[in-house]
Amino acid sequence: MLKGLLWQWYDDPDMGHGFFVPAIAAYIAWQHRDKIAETPASPNWWGLAIMIWAALQLYLATLGAELFLTRTSFVISIIGATLLLGGMPYLRIFAFPLFLLFFMIPIPAIIYNQITFPLQLLASQVAENTISNIGIPVLREGNVLELAEQKLNVVEACSGIRSLLTLTFFSLVYGYFAEKRTWVRVTLFLSTIPIAIVANAGRVTMTGIIANFRPELAEGLFHEAQGWVIFMVAFAILALFHQFLIRVSNVAGKTA
Numbered sequence: 001m002l003k004g005l006l007w008q009w010y011d012d013p014d015m016g017h018g019f020f021v022p023a024i025a026a027y028i029a030w031q032h033r034d035k036i037a038e039t040p041a042s043p044n045w046w047g048l049a050i051m052i053w054a055a056l057q058l059y060l061a062t063l064g065a066e067l068f069l070t071r072t073s074f075v076i077s078i079i080g081a082t083l084l085l086g087g088m089p090y091l092r093i094f095a096f097p098l099f100l101l102f103f104m105i106p107i108p109a110i111i112y113n114q115i116t117f118p119l120q121l122l123a124s125q126v127a128e129n130t131i132s133n134i135g136i137p138v139l140r141e142g143n144v145l146e147l148a149e150q151k152l153n154v155v156e157a158c159s160g161i162r163s164l165l166t167l168t169f170f171s172l173v174y175g176y177f178a179e180k181r182t183w184v185r186v187t188l189f190l191s192t193i194p195i196a197i198v199a200n201a202g203r204v205t206m207t208g209i210i211a212n213f214r215p216e217l218a219e220g221l222f223h224e225a226q227g228w229v230i231f232m233v234a235f236a237i238l239a240l241f242h243q244f245l246i247r248v249s250n251v252a253g254k255t256a
Contacts, residue, residue: 017166021104024173025097032093039089047084051077068108075101096176103169116161117143119197126201131208138208145204150211152204163231164196171238184245191241199234203227 054077061069079098083091091098106112120143128140131147138147145152171192175185203226 017169018104025100029094029097035093042087042089044083044087047080050080071105123201123204127204127208130205136212145208147212163200167192167196167234188242195234195237199230203230
């Protein structure tokens, strides 16, 4: 099972953050070592029931070739083992790093397909309007942008789902280390959706503008590097939005 997860992280272009998830979750869990030392273990046999459920889920999912249930059974078994060996006190201590482990599992294909195409169309529409407004002729047919020198196909990889999944994971980690207030953490997590969508639409727009003058730069290494730059910009926007929330909170606290 673990081998399958590792291969999925390597093979799936939308799980670029997958390798970081267990490392970061393990680091957060390690930070709670003092709490574990102070908390006596209270084994709970419900943990064994959860592990048996995970084994049955793995068996049935393997028979049905259902990858999502196969992979989630791995995390569920870890949760069960924690409950079995340490009880509810340990499960509460490790709740957040255990929750993070679900982010190393790709979302189900049926949900993925329902999300990507609307995002492709949205990015294409924004790019078309922006490129037209700056005076560059462009014609859009669905998720295809036709420029004077090149035709751009906004494929699944350009839908923004990769940035959205990665940004949501890092927003949780960022919120955990940089913020203590629950409402701010939740707001930061939810803000990743519009931030990722806007950032990806900006990337498609930039690609269209660049392709109008230098078609060869619309693909290859430069295009991949552009994706990393846009993601870092999106993360910077998330950090700035956090500072905005802090200032709004401070002003509200002074006026209250």
